[in-house]
Amino acid sequence: MKQAGSILIVDDNPDILVAVQLLLKQHYQTVKTTDNPFDIAKIINEQPIEVILLDMNFNRDAISGQEGFYWLKKIIAQDPSVVVVLMTAYGDIKLAVDAIKAGAADFIAKPWKNEQLLGVIAAAFSHAKDKQQVGKLTRQTHGLNQALSGQKFEFLGKSTAMQKVFNTIEKAAQTDANILITGESGTGKELAAHAIHLASARSDQAFISLDMGSVGQNLFESELFGHKKGAFTDAKADRVGRFELAHSGSLFLDELGNLPVSQQTTLLAALQNRQITPVGGTKAIGVDIRLICASNDNLPQAVRENRFRQDLLYRINTVEIRLPPLRERVDDIPLLAKYYLDYFSHKYKRQLSIAAEDMAALCNYRWPGNVRELAHAIERAVILTDNEFLDIRSVVGAEITPATEETNADAHTTQTAPKVDHIDYDTFNLETLEQRAVRASLKHHQGNVSQAAKALGLTRGAMYRRLEKYGL
Template sequence: MLIVDDNPDILIAVKLLLKQHYQTVLTTNTPFDIEQVLNEQKIDVILLDMNFNHDAISGQEGFYWLKKILAQDPSIVVVLMTAYGDIQIAVDAIKAGASDFIAKPWKNEQLLASITAAFSHAKDKQQLSKLTRQTQGLNQALNGQQFEFLGKSVAMQQVFDTIEKAAQTDANILITGESGTGKELAAHAIHLASERSQQAFISLDMGSISQSLFESELFGHKKGAFTDAKNDRVGRFELAHNGSIFLDELGNLPINQQATLLSALQSRQITPVGGSKSIKVNIRLICATNENLTQAVQEGRFRQDLLYRINTVEIRLPPLRDRVDDILLLAEYYLEHFNHKYKRTVSIVPEDVQVLCQYSWPGNVRELAHVIERSVILSNTNIVDIRSVINANTAPTLIQLPTDTDSNNDDDTFNLEVVEQRTVRAALKYHQGNVTKAAKSLGLTRGAMYRRLDKYDL
């Protein structure tokens, strides 16, 4: 707590009384020190005199500083005191936001009771503030419906076995594998199998964050920290407190931001952008990447100390082509899901099961889900039209590669949509339909790339 009074005898007397009961009791003889103290210390309660040298009896200075304190940190509880009090000033003090009003000289029992109540009130305010911020942050962070993490193949049984063992610890886990193999589903399965399963699971695609918003996304920010910071925002690390945080596509993180992340992981403390107080966080870290991070370390694109920090246990997800036994299981699961979503009752014929199992699935489980969804939507009967979406014998990928005749022949056009469509087509053609490589060459995330594929019906 902090005691603010211009009378040194009162500061000494109150501190001697309160330090017997409270861990940290700070004092200052001028209210002009309050802002600096609040920036440097976590203060729960302030005992504030209402009259200083410039104004001996009205109490207006006390009301002024009360307003300043609550504007800087609404969670602080303020108890006002004055030797010139009356009932009306006490009423006005409570209306202005003070929790209590103490008249000088005080009785020690009365002062202790007031301060005890103030600390209880401060705890309630802090919990409410945290819950409010977490609720707002969770509403932004939580995604839609989560698919199940399925598999019956030998390869997947080995993955499930590793997950079961690793989930019982708080060890940092790195999930590797090709794009679309279900790394986020695996991360969620780890969380659900852990002792943190009743707490938050927060995910973040590291490749989708702009450099300017990196620290704000992870650590939060204070109101006014930058131009668009109109309100306080809780970061993903704080949202995941006592739960799990999943950092996807970690290999896309620039080298300079890797140092910032490493520091937070080592200290388990974060400081919101524009803030001065660190916040302790208790998280379970799960990361994922489709890159070879060992090679990235050798090439100087990834910090070796960060790699050591994140991969206490590594779980590699097999590509779908190496778990053919799971294809029908997954296809039936997604068929049931999308039948329900689109209010259809279509099914798969045995001939199409063979088509599904013979296809190489370069986009892995994500591509399979997309094929089933599209087949359900396009089907004109009660049988899904898999062959109209995928040709296992000839099509190297789900994406129809563009031809020269597909593009607009007006080479002089400066229409941005036309130029963008040509560029996306050219990237797909150059990378032989590999969406991940095409997106990377265009500087786009996979999500942004798929939105453009839908937009231009590619």
């Protein structure tokens, strides 16, 4: 039975090419030949080659082996994962040592016995597998360091609405079915995706996430599928894409509704074929992922408006999980407020508590930004509070006002809200609140943009955009 593997034989002697090809074709699936070393680069670009059996002497030089060394260096520079075995009719120990120092895996002298050649080639393929694995792990480690940044909170809730969510997650996580998480912005879709991953059989593998709304159109394929060095102007090194990073684990694509239709087609093809090809690459890579997507858009409506492909929607939502907005789970607000207070008090080395009247105010507020808004409000208050009780109003002021009757009806609660004599409607403006938060975080971290961005849950790039936006 032939073994999987691809080998290229390079020699200017046609008799040797034929003899070696006939021998190796009995044992390996793909055996290519060429009598011109200038063809090597083209062949490597067109198809995956794992091992090259390279003659050391061509027409220019009869016995020194320098041509072989020259082409060896060219091959290694083009694709370091290729394993090269050099061959010559003028073999000696010094030449063999020099060849291995230059990067060859082995050296064989002509003429050889078939058993000897087969042994050398088998060892070369084993070496090639090891190099590929090491290279993949190195790239994955680099990619994971980039992808796994950012703070992770717990996915909490005790309300009836959240118990239904937890029950669905428990059932769906036991399968490899694709899951679509829907809900308003800030409801915790990434936390839900992470909870699905932790409850699945893939929990010991990587959980990789990507916000599709933050990916520029020209970087879409590079982010998802990776790229090869030199594929475009800024591609200074190979990069592993999110699909490959998530191999054997879970891939979470957030805000999928932001993806242009043209790129939806590319994504659909990758999901259907379970294969990706890095930008600038020629080798297709098989991927095994558990796909979890999320959107705050109405995707069925987007399909009707031709903004989203119907076949992609069918592909991603085998199971759909809707996360309720915070106004529909008021019972969870004290639990969440206490959790974030403990978290940020520990982070900023404070000892604070929430007064009963402030907790009541928190429960009566509508929270248009949902759990994310609550978390940021608590963090800002922890940063700015001067006494032992969390001063919610010093941060959000009149924003913490009674919910409307409609809000209370939505939340199925009859809590009585405190009266408010005056409302500064500017405090309802999200941009105003965001600007205050950015100013407060910068002040707390003494102008350190990285620390201020981290405290706000933003990337450095997102932080700089806000600094420019607000003229800070």
